[in-house]
Amino acid sequence: MINYQYYILLGAILFVIGLIGFATRRNMIVMFLCTELMLQGVVLNLVGFNLHWLSKGNGGLEGQAFTIFLLVIAAAEAALAMALVMVLQRKNETLNVGEFAELKG
């Protein structure tokens, strides 16, 4: 059985890649993908910790079940987010996030 720490390490790597991508890339779709990546990195933690508790001989499969839930919700969210991105593209004919600065104080 794989040590749960590897899961957590992979999750952390995915999260950091997502974070760096989110902070550096300008394209809104790419940024959105990066947030998904961060989310998956977090979700992987749930799987990893669940395995850890299982190996100790207590607990059920709650972590796994949460993960399935989160994946479904992430799918729904992705559909919504893509729709928003489409609207923004149509409205401003660009997806460069630097162009969207209406909240400048």
Place this chain on the structure above:
Amino acid sequence: MIKEWIWLIPLMPLLASFVTGLLGAKVLKDKSHWLVIAGAASSAVLAIYVLCLTNGNSGDAAVFVDGFEWINIGGLVSNVKAMIDPLTAVMLVTVSVVALLVVIYSKGYMAGDTGYFRFFAYLGLFIFSMLMLVLSSNFLMLYVFWEAVGLCSYLLIGFYYKKPSAAAAAKKAFLVNRVGDFGFAIGILLIYLNCHTVDFTQVFAMIPELAKTNPGLITTIALCLFVGACGKSAQLPLYVWLPDAMEGPSPVSALVHAATMVTAGVYMVVRCGAIFTHSGTAMTVVAIVGGITALFAATIALVQTDIKRILAYSTISQLGYMFLAVGVGAASAGIFHLYTHAFFKALLFLAAGSIMHAMHDHIDLKEIGGLRKDIPWTHWTFLIGALALAGCPLLSGFFSKDEILAAALNHESLSWLGWVGVLTAGMTAFYTFRCYFMAFHGPRFMPKDVHHPHETPVMNYVLAVLAVGAIFAGYVNMGEHGWLESFLGRSASVENYAKLHVRGHHFGHTTVMFISIAVVAIGMALAYAIYGKGREKAEKIARALQAPQKVLLNKYYVDEGYDYIFIRPLRKLGDYCFGSDNKCIDSILWAITAVPRSLGFVGSLFQQGMLQTYALMMLFGLAVIFIIALMY
């Protein structure tokens, strides 16, 4: 017996006014007059009934009717309570009867006006306020309704509020009255400070004691109250608002600015007889101001050409007579003149209104003349009013003016004011008939836009009724001590004046009568000689006397003087205050707000609207929290 129903007298017009004001615009429209006429009519009927009941009472006939507790704080008690004594009864009848006639007249005069319902709503409110004023039983209530009639006067003068001159006149009336009311308010405060009550009966009972210990105080109070009376009753030096008040519709001039409201000052001084009679100085001041005002206003009226202005100055002059009467201790003669004056002056103003109605709002004697054939009802009723005003024998004005002149001429120290009054009587006869001859005799001419001058039946009937009043109103006080005098004498307030012994017998009643008839005849004859057959002679005389004529035409430059002494410096002060507010105070406020504004500006520098910057900031913050968490 006089009971709670007394409140119906003021409340009926108020209710009518309220309903008319609410429903007039949408529901009543051109029927708006009915409710107010009904309200005024019920007031008039009840007022006459009250007069009969009061006449039946014996002795000091004051009756009190409780309304409700209005103010009761820390020793200051002021209840809405009606006081009905002979003085009140006479005032109630005068006010309500003249008001009823004027309201009926207004139905014809105001027909077709866009503010028809508004006019009647204001009139109803005015009648309510005026009736409450005379019913008041304490100073505070008197003051409230004193202000209320002032408000109605303001609303009615400014009735044609789109006309700049009317709006300015309304403002002027209000502001000049403010000056008088300031004095009045101080008088009332002094009374409260020294008597610890504002109730008429209690205050008047304390005055003799106070007069013994502190006579100067009584004089101060009386003079303060008199300042209020000068404002309301248009006496020197506060008379300037009344001629301008003629910008209001003619029925308003007749009711508010001739017959009723402006007499409130005379009423108040008579009502406060207990105070005034305890100060010889105050009485002298009242008499002198009254006498001088009478003469002063009469001289201005000699040369004016606007009929309503002539009548306005004559009102000031007649009010001066009333104060002269009160000042020389003949309060009942003053009230008698108030009562007869209400009829003939209302008649004259309504007749002037009828001329305006026929002449498409032209009232200047330079534009009209020789109208006796065109508007016969107006001509005859105006003639009766003019005769009564001039003091022609056997008409109402003759009796009342005669009593005043007799009282003044027989005064022990102020008989010179009697001669001023006699001179004024001659002038009154002259300017009244000058106006009459110019308007109705001589060559006929009228403004170009008038083709068929006509009169309105309802207005004619009212003029006829008032003409009857102007002829016969004086007969209630025939003889040496007539009914009205003895009736009024039973009022404690009037009795105070009657008890004064200021008579130095010089002139018998008959002598005074002959003097008065002689000067009136001279005045009328002079008017006929100059204006009876045309205006050529008048113009010749005017050319010969250019300088005095110019002074009189410009009303002694009083308005200009006030403008120079008071209005301009005050306006400068206002500009200065405005400037300091604008510059000084605003910049302090700007400096205070600069602190949060600059903080906000610094904060806003972080708000770039860049999504990724925010994300980095969040990451940074998170990192800081983590580091702190790891360190501990």
